[in-house]
Amino acid sequence: MWPHGVPRQETIAAFVRMYEARGYQKCIDGSLEAGIEKIALYGIPGPTGLPLPTHAAYQLENGNWTSKLGIFEDIEHFLVEKLNGPRYGAVALYMKRQRQVRLPPPPH
Numbered sequence: 001m002w003p004h005g006v007p008r009q010e011t012i013a014a015f016v017r018m019y020e021a022r023g024y025q026k027c028i029d030g031s032l033e034a035g036i037e038k039i040a041l042y043g044i045p046g047p048t049g050l051p052l053p054t055h056a057a058y059q060l061e062n063g064n065w066t067s068k069l070g071i072f073e074d075i076e077h078f079l080v081e082k083l084n085g086p087r088y089g090a091v092a093l094y095m096k097r098q099r100q101v102r103l104p105p106p107p108h
Helices: 012-020
Strands: 025-027 036-045 051-059 065-068 074-077 090-098
Touching: 012 036, 012 051, 012 090
Parallel strands: none
Antiparallel strands: 025 090, 036 051, 036 090, 051 065, 065 074
């Protein structure tokens, strides 16, 4: 759900604000840090020259990245740059926060 008070726009700035509302802050790179979870926000050049957001990848505890590609299953990739290209563009910025405790899904 999109956070209340954050403009619902397809801009990097709006996505940054959305992630900030979830406790993330901008960081320098995607290097692995103990106890920290990171995201990489991808963008393609927009008509004004500013990047338009296309995708976000999440860093796993082992340092690899995971991405949801459309309706397909999540993929795991070693390099965050693996998705660079015409569809997703390139990493526009990284964000981080303290690693959240993730509960296992309930049994079926």
